[in-house]
Amino acid sequence: MTMSKKHPKPEELVAIDYQPRRRDWMDPHVEFRKGTFNYSANPKSMEYLGLPFVRKWQPTEDDWKLPPNWKEIILNGLRERIDRFRSLRIFMDICVRCGACADKCHFYIGSGDPKNMPVLRAELLRSVYRKDFTTAGKILGKLAGGRELTIPVLKEWFYYFYQCTECRRCSVFCPYGIDTAEITIIGRELLNLVGIGIDWITTPAANCFRTGNHLGIQPHGFKDSVDFAADDLEDITGIKVNPSVNRKGAEVLFVVPSADYFGDPHYFGFLGYLALFHEIGLDYTFSAFASEGGNFGLFHSHEMMKRLNAKIYAEAKRLGVKYIIGGECGHMWRVLHQYMDTMNGPADFLEVPKSPVTGTVFENARSTKMIHIAEFTADLIKHRKLKLDPHRNDNHRITFHDSCNPARAMGLLEEPRYILKNVCNHFYEMPENTIREQTFCCGSGSGLGTDENLEMRLRGGFPRANAVRYVHENHGVNLLVCICAIDKATLPGLMDFWVPGVSVGGLHELVGNALVMKGEKERDNDFRGTPLPGKEEKVHV
Amino acid sequence: MKILYSLLAVSISIAFAWVGTASGGLHYLFGVVFPAVAVFLFLFGIVYRVVRWARSPVPFHITTTCGQQKSLDWIKSSPLDNPSSTLGVIGRMALEVFFFRSLFRNTKMELKNGGKLVYGSAKYLWLAGLVFHWSFLIIVLRHFRFFLEPTPVFVGVLQNLDGFFQVGVPVLFMSDILILGALSFLFFRRIVTPQLRYISLISDYFPLLLIIAIAATGVLMRYFLKTDLVAVKQLMLGLFSVSPIVPEAISPLFYIHLFLVSVLLAYFPASKLVHMAGIFLSPTRNLSNNSRMKRHINPWNAPVKVHTYEEWEDEFRELIKGAGIPLEKE
Ligand code: HEM
Ligand code: SF4
Ligand code: SF4
Numbered sequence: 001m002t003m004s005k006k007h008p009k010p011e012e013l014v015a016i017d018y019q020p021r022r023r024d025w026m027d028p029h030v031e032f033r034k035g036t037f038n039y040s041a042n043p044k045s046m047e048y049l050g051l052p053f054v055r056k057w058q059p060t061e062d063d064w065k066l067p068p069n070w071k072e073i074i075l076n077g078l079r080e081r082i083d084r085f086r087s088l089r090i091f092m093d094i095c096v097r098c099g100a101c102a103d104k105c106h107f108y109i110g111s112g113d114p115k116n117m118p119v120l121r122a123e124l125l126r127s128v129y130r131k132d133f134t135t136a137g138k139i140l141g142k143l144a145g146g147r148e149l150t151i152p153v154l155k156e157w158f159y160y161f162y163q164c165t166e167c168r169r170c171s172v173f174c175p176y177g178i179d180t181a182e183i184t185i186i187g188r189e190l191l192n193l194v195g196i197g198i199d200w201i202t203t204p205a206a207n208c209f210r211t212g213n214h215l216g217i218q219p220h221g222f223k224d225s226v227d228f229a230a231d232d233l234e235d236i237t238g239i240k241v242n243p244s245v246n247r248k249g250a251e252v253l254f255v256v257p258s259a260d261y262f263g264d265p266h267y268f269g270f271l272g273y274l275a276l277f278h279e280i281g282l283d284y285t286f287s288a289f290a291s292e293g294g295n296f297g298l299f300h301s302h303e304m305m306k307r308l309n310a311k312i313y314a315e316a317k318r319l320g321v322k323y324i325i326g327g328e329c330g331h332m333w334r335v336l337h338q339y340m341d342t343m344n345g346p347a348d349f350l351e352v353p354k355s356p357v358t359g360t361v362f363e364n365a366r367s368t369k370m371i372h373i374a375e376f377t378a379d380l381i382k383h384r385k386l387k388l389d390p391h392r393n394d395n396h397r398i399t400f401h402d403s404c405n406p407a408r409a410m411g412l413l414e415e416p417r418y419i420l421k422n423v424c425n426h427f428y429e430m431p432e433n434t435i436r437e438q439t440f441c442c443g444s445g446s447g448l449g450t451d452e453n454l455e456m457r458l459r460g461g462f463p464r465a466n467a468v469r470y471v472h473e474n475h476g477v478n479l480l481v482c483i484c485a486i487d488k489a490t491l492p493g494l495m496d497f498w499v500p501g502v503s504v505g506g507l508h509e510l511v512g513n514a515l516v517m518k519g520e521k522e523r524d525n526d527f528r529g530t531p532l533p534g535k536e537e538k539v540h541v
Numbered sequence: 542m543k544i545l546y547s548l549l550a551v552s553i554s555i556a557f558a559w560v561g562t563a564s565g566g567l568h569y570l571f572g573v574v575f576p577a578v579a580v581f582l583f584l585f586g587i588v589y590r591v592v593r594w595a596r597s598p599v600p601f602h603i604t605t606t607c608g609q610q611k612s613l614d615w616i617k618s619s620p621l622d623n624p625s626s627t628l629g630v631i632g633r634m635a636l637e638v639f640f641f642r643s644l645f646r647n648t649k650m651e652l653k654n655g656g657k658l659v660y661g662s663a664k665y666l667w668l669a670g671l672v673f674h675w676s677f678l679i680i681v682l683r684h685f686r687f688f689l690e691p692t693p694v695f696v697g698v699l700q701n702l703d704g705f706f707q708v709g710v711p712v713l714f715m716s717d718i719l720i721l722g723a724l725s726f727l728f729f730r731r732i733v734t735p736q737l738r739y740i741s742l743i744s745d746y747f748p749l750l751l752i753i754a755i756a757a758t759g760v761l762m763r764y765f766l767k768t769d770l771v772a773v774k775q776l777m778l779g780l781f782s783v784s785p786i787v788p789e790a791i792s793p794l795f796y797i798h799l800f801l802v803s804v805l806l807a808y809f810p811a812s813k814l815v816h817m818a819g820i821f822l823s824p825t826r827n828l829s830n831n832s833r834m835k836r837h838i839n840p841w842n843a844p845v846k847v848h849t850y851e852e853w854e855d856e857f858r859e860l861i862k863g864a865g866i867p868l869e870k871e
Contacts, residue, residue, distance in 0.1 A: 014656035094819035177825035220864035411610030
């Protein structure tokens, strides 16, 4: 398919051919077509992080300026990881190529490219594993499905490991739970060993390492954003909230993805947090150093993930808080739920989280000492500690997008739904095969959300958008609610492209809108500045 | 091509055993040596594979959750699809191993005109897979009447169940029909579906064809070209008691059957068939989702260079001060 114009049209993208090509997949071949890949990492960022083989190169160039012993480095890296990760070794060995995972990947559905079937994505690495690490492959080579690691194979890895959002949908359907995300994560790790990474991951990681957040916002900038939000909230509600930064002795450290205080529509949810915590009188503080819960290190390597995440416990300890609450973010919660305690723990200097308002002890976070804001808020609502007026959200007909990681690496499914049903009156689920553990990725996760990769993102987001279109057409849904910073950043564009007329919002934006605060003035507008239901005329007089 | 190679490999095995025993007089080789070597390779190979897997640690707790987590008391969790306890994990694994739970979720995506995606139910793979595996298990267990004297009781029970319909003489076993049907489905599915054919390797066709050949030769012996079962049992008992005898009267067909089984056993540990053992060790399935409740230990927890608060404060001290944010060191 050729894409002549800069911006493809929906009719063009939807003409997908699922017929595999004639060329055998074992014959490596990749074409770096504009719009379907990411640019290489900025040398400055690589240097700052101390990454190896810093140089200028681009995927479209013939010569990637690899170190002379690149192959040895990668094969040694693979050997090391086979010995370190049972997941990898098992996943390399037991796939039966039943194909159950094939049409479960949003990138395959949206592109028809057979190498985007999770099974083939994994085979790109598995074939090299067979060639160099199994007896049959060493002797029989291609007959046993083995493939020599060559530069074209390496280029294929780069292309297809960055066309996987590490969403784990394939893993749900695989009879052995083979998780292609795990293979992609390790595959990217291998590429980074020879200095092949993408800028949209490496630069945020470098920023985060230096300033504490991906956007590179420095301490005073962070403080300004928080103060600015407090002022905005006062304009809307008439209530002055007083959030603190780096305050020692607070009960709770609150960590959010940085987009929450800088991005649109994230910011409206940030106002929601501030309103909520003020209303219940929570004794909490932000940290200008742990000013990022998101972790682009996860998309780079296990080591980078650990490096970036260290600050969260470090700050909790320094500030002397009792426990930590985390905001709305998908991959951030993958790290917090499944990696943090192991990597950066033990958190024995913290206490088991206990809601100061309801007295609920969060046994599910007994060891990590970190809870999800949706767990916290759902508990408040259940105990009727919040006065909510769902009519204030009546302008919205809402559906909920389960973000990949909270759904498939945590199981946070009911908490957000419970909250939603209490803060709005019009909630509609998307079709069954597209929600909860079967949810479809936004198509831009795992560091792929760049403009240069737009076509691939629109393709990858197609199944998600399609399900939204269904509720848009059948129930008039006009707001897609989610609990992930990447979703909030990328779904608006995806909606404009595939389902115009649907906007994107956060869960705590709706909580904040519905929350009736003690002593608030009569609100005319919601957090976005649009008139609340019934207030439309007033604004226009 | 790949199908052809697999077909060739199975055919050569058959021809080899036939020629060897029908005219070569190599009964001892095919009746004793090959089976013994195959059993050894099978056992040694499986143990080797499992030990290798087990030696790689599970550094992170990467459960794939397929239902509601256990969090607040009043929210109903899914103990089997998202287990938080060992008991739940056992339940989840049992569902996977006995009923192929995950495969049961299978759907088929279709892109309709006008760009609408629909996901239809697609249970045939699950059904055929389940029928094949269960039939295989039942058939293997039934074979114990040749391996043990006296024949174990469960074999009789299985035979009665399996031959429940009492059709034909000798009684037709349902598992024989089902395994051949299911295997044929699995094989043709691979050839007919373009995507599957695209991903299939020799090592995908070969085991299917090999097992089809084993089942077919078995069926031939049982229902059509009778073999001297007393002699077969003598041979097997001899093998299992490590004092082999080679009775005269057994037909080449039996040796073909036995040789194909030997090939399967020897091939097993070196192939994808190790999924039988691997499924139990898959970390996305066999870990409970309790990573926030209980600390999971990574034995090699890699040391990394972190950016400390002190370094951060040092770099931004003036800005922090200017913004009125508290400092550690003024
Ligand atoms: C714990 C025991 C086992 C479990 C849970 C298990 C599970 C599965 C599952 C879920 C599949 C994918 C679906 C399918 O294609 O049928 C599969 C495929 C397969 N299994 Fe097993 N299996 C086990 C043991 C065995 C054994 C002992 C054999 C035989 C030698 C075997 C041979 C095969 C073959 C040949 C396939 C591929 C079928 C195809 O190509 O379509 N499995 N197994
Ligand atoms: S579903 Fe699992 S076993 Fe089947 S092809 Fe995909 S990864 Fe392999
Ligand atoms: S993890 Fe998600 S993006 Fe990656 S192969 Fe699996 S389904 Fe596709």
